[in-house]
Each structure stands twice: as structure tokens, then as C-alpha cells.
Amino acid sequence: MFEKTRGFKIFTAIFAVLIGIFVFFPLLWMINTALKPAADTFKINLFFGNATLQNFVKVFHSPDILRYMGNSLFVSLISCFAATLVSMFAGFSFSKFHYVGRKTFMSTVMMAQAFPQAILLLTLYLMMQKMRLDGSYMALILSYVAFTLPVGTWTLKAYFDQLPDALIESAKIDGAGWPRIIFQILFPLAIPGAISIAIYGFVWSWNDLLYSLTLITDASRRTLAPGLVMKYMGEFNSNWAEMMAASVVVSAPVVLIFAFLQKYFIAGLTAGAVKG
């Protein structure tokens, strides 16, 4: 049995602090810049003594930012819900059914993750044009669902693999049909996995720039990422102070989601990692 000596604990603590600094320093600097006056943006100092909330006030008073947040919230919620639902059914199918072509299709879904999203942009753009969906929220939602599906399907398949087939057998013996087995027995047990995929899908959609920039041109439908870039990053100048304040504000929903649901996220991702 591995013994955690005092030296090991000290080493772990120091290592954790170093990793923490490395990971959290950019976030800290973002908050620091957001709290500094614009003239001090490039000064290498902390905001103490000179802190101002002016940048946050301007962000909250900007109707554009609030509209972008609303659009992003709408698209992200719908796409994460749709992706989760489809992934649950797909994962369940791969896990509990055996049919011709199952393994081939599973491998194809897995390989779909290998394609960089930028390569698929042109294809998806042309498809959306031909379907007359370009410029609509549906184009974004379908794209986000398409990118979340491979990860979602495999994660939930692993989750369903852990559920014993005996559950299904005993339900059938009790006279339950497939809808009841799926919605009342199996899916409730897979909720932690579903939540992890929902979080993944939400974060993916919330942060996306490339697809939302390409598929949506109407300013009234613009989402957060392109909205922030267009508002604060110009050809000649960039308003870093307000950009950082806006970034802090728009990060809040994602931070809150992780704060309250992180145990489900971790459980979902590690499902199937340990046998038995």
C-alpha cells in the first residue's frame, strides 16, 4: 500500500499551488485588468488602490452585450438539450442493442472527432445555405449538436454499459414496454452522464466564435463571442479594459454551472474508467 509520507504531501501541496498559479494567473490578470482604469491597462501592477468598476458599469449599460448574452443563452441551452437527448438515445442504442453495422457505425462516430472544426466549416456553411438555414439560429444549433454528438455518444455509451442488462430483463418480466424501460428506469440512472454532456455542450456553444461568425450575419442574432470581438477589438485599437470586464461577466454563467454541477461532470467523464 502506498504511504503518503510527509514529504510527499508537501511536494503535492507545492505542485498543486504551482499548477494553480499557472492555471489561474490568466484569470486573475483578466479580473485585474477589468478593475483598472483604461489608461493603466498596460501597466504591470495590481489594481489595489486604483480599482474602478467603470468598465463593468459600461458593460452592464451596453444593450448590445445584454442582447448577445440573451442570444447565446438561447442557442446554448437548446443545443445542449438537443445534443444530450440525441446522445442519450445513441449511447443507449450502442450499449444495449446488437445489430449489423453497430461497431462500424460506433467507430465512425468516434473518428468524427478527429476532424478539426475549421475544416468542416465550409461544408456546413454550404449545407446550411442549400437548406436555407443560413442566418438562422437553427444553423448554429445543428452545428453545435453535430460537434457535441461524438463525445456525448461515447460518454453516455460508457454510462449505459455500467447499467446491468438484468435491469432491463426484470422490467420486461414485470410487463414494462420499451418507453417505460427507457424513460423510467434507464435514463434516470444515466442523469449524471447526461448532465456532464449537457455542460460540455453548453460550454462549447457558449464559447464558439468561428461558426457563429460565419453562420449568423444579422446583428440582432449575434452571439457573445463574435459580439465581443466586434465591439471591443477594432482595426486600429482595442478596448482591453472593457473587453476584460465583459469577459468576466460572460464567464459567470459557465463558472456557476461548473460550481454547482462539477461532481456530475467529473462522474460523467470518468464513467467506465474503472472496471466493475
Add this chain to the structure above:
Amino acid sequence: MKAKKIATLILACAMALSATACGNSGNAGSAAESAPSSGGASGASSAALEKADLVWAGWSGEEDSTKAAIKEIIDSYNAKGGSQVKWVGWPYADTQQQLVIRNQGSEALDVAQVDISMFGALSQMDILADMNDLMGKDYLTKNYDSAALTVGQVDGKQLGMPWSIASIGMVYNPSLLAKVGYKNPPKTIAEFEDCMKKLKAYDKDIIPYGVATKEVTMASDFQPWLWTFGGSLLGKDGKVAIKGDAAVKVLDWYKDLKKKGYIQMNITRFDARQMFAQGKIAFYDDAIASRGVAKSNGIAEADLSNKIKPMERPVLKEGDTPQSAMWGHLLVVFKKSQHQKQAADFIKHVVSEEQSLKYLKSNDMLPVLKTALANDAVKNNEWDSAWADITKNGKTLEFVKKSNGAELNNILVEEIQSALLDQKTSSEAVDSLDQRLTSALG
């Protein structure tokens, strides 16, 4: 089992191929659809042309500093009652990518605002209409500044209509220079070095010269200095001509400036603008819009003439021509546009004397129409007329019309940085540059 693996591989390859095929499917028939109906329609007025709905794409209509001016241009054209123009915008950094993507599909796109750095790649893609056909070559040469027209010409065709063209020159802080005894900006490199030495002695925290030492702005700041020292990247035959004393000398000069603390690593033009406004930089390279940038970075309107003025680039010896790099925005019409004549008519409105003088007033962007350049509003404005003089000697950046201009600029930046970081000697960096550029140009 083996058959299943083969089947999976075939399915994956089919997916990849279909992704590529879909990328080309949008181009079918676009050339036939977009041929202009007739050439030389410069005499057609807005009223005579059939009304159309036009799409004008770019980035200026999205930025706070230029949004109102773009809206005014569009509203004033639409108010004439002819064709109606709609704006579609993206961030500046993404505009080229978006134009390329949208030209693959069937989305309406008639006119676009492009930067001079984007123009090269777009002009090589055979998607731009020739303004000589749409407006008439005689009309263009008669009415527009010839140096500006040259910027939009490729192989004799006018593929880009200059909207505002000015040089990337140098600007300086008169109040800082006055503190070290310089009432006027330095004219020669020897004076420039002396001025920087005095500035550094005055305040060790000042970076005398905020030349870009990072990213693509480094390539555009370096080239005018290379020309100043008598060198060039490409010869008249288009082949790499960097090898020689001039390139080694300019790299040695850069290294010397860095060693003395007169320039610093990791500075882009964006950084230099911010630091100049804070009084931490005395000289840097920028364009005519720099005064507006300085104001938005915190310099009060009343202080502008004391804090920022344009200057000609110092020369190696007296009598040499001060060098500067042409910069600006162009307007292009796409071949796939169903309304090329209407698009050309709209462009004439955008660059007209009335609109371009309003644009100059709101955004400090020089006009290209000869009558507008001769207008008192330009001639009597110290700032604008100084830039007009600097622009007279402007040269096009050497990779701007290459389809792989971004790659070539990256090579240039990497080798200059390796010399500055003492990873290579100046000679080694020049030799490496010669090899890599030759390979990249094919």
C-alpha cells in the same frame, strides 16, 4: 473483423471526400452567372441603372469609431432612390476568411471593403471584377490619384478601387523630443540615434522607438527600413533579392538599437499605440488614423498637436528619399455579383468628393479623388497635408500582392526575431531568409 475495419476506413474516407467535394460545389456555374453585361459603363448614372439590392461587406460598419460614418454613406446612397445597400460586417481580423468562405457559396455579396493586406490573396483567387470594365480606364486615370490606383492593380487589371490610401509612416511625440532638445524630428539616421540616446538618458523607462517586434506588423515596419538602407526583398523579376549588404546592415542596426534599449521585443503596433498615448514611446510607425487612435487612448483633443505629429522616416544620408509603406482600404466588386454595374455606381458614391471629405473629417482617412485631394479641407489641414506628402513616396509592401503573403511575412518576422534574439547572426538570418523565401515563392 478485418472486413469491418476496412468498411469503417472506407466510410471515414468517404466522409472526408464528401467534405471536400461540398466545399467545391458552390462554385459551379458562378463564372457564367457573374459575367458583366457590358464593358465601360462609366457614363451610366444611378438613375439609369436598374434598381438592385446590394450587399456591402467589411468591418468598419461594426466598429464604434467608424460605424456612424458607414451608416451615413449607406443612408445617403439609399436616399437617392436607386439601388439599396445593406451592410454585413465581421471583425477586421476575420474579414478575409469570411470573404473567402462566402465566395464559395451562393450568398449575395456585391461589394466588400478590404485592407491592402487582404487584397493580394483575394486578387489571386480570380473572384474580383475588373473596375476598368465597370468604370472605364480613362475615367479612373482622369479622376483618381495614380499612386492610389496602382495599389489596386494586378497584371493591368484594376481589381481593387482605392477608397483611402495613405502611407504607414512614422509619428513622434513633439513634447518628449522638446525635452531633449529636438524642436523638429530627426532627418537622418544619425540624428535619429542621437535623439533616441538622449531620450533614454532623460528617462530610462521610455522606449524611444516602438517599432513592432512581433507579429505581422513587424514585417511592415521592417521593410521601409530595408528600403532606407538600399535593400529589397524581391527584385524586379519577382525573385528573392534579400541577400546583400543592405539586409545585413539593417539587421545589425536593429540589433544595435535593441542592445542599447532603444527598441524592445514583444511589441506590436497595437501595444505601441497604447504606450505612445501614455508617453512611454517617443516614435513609432503608424498611419494617418493614428491621431484618432491617440485620442481614443486618452490624449485630450487640445493636447494632440503637442503629443503626436507625423514625420518622414529618417534617411541614411541627406538627399535620400524618405521611405514609407503604402497602406489603406480598397473596395472590390465580386465577379459572382449579379449587379456589378450597380456595385460600381455605389463605389463611385463612396469615394466621391462629398463622402470622402466627410469620411476624412470623421476618421482621418485621406481621399483618393483628385478633386478631393486638392480641396482646401485637405490642403489646409496640417495633419492631412503632411500625410499626403509622406504618401507621395509610398511603396507597396513587397508581399502584399502574393497569394501566400501571410506565409512570406511570417518567414520574415521569424528570421528578424531570431537575429534580434541572437539565435543567429545577421548574415545567417539573411541567408536563411533567402532560402526560405525562395522555397516559399516556388
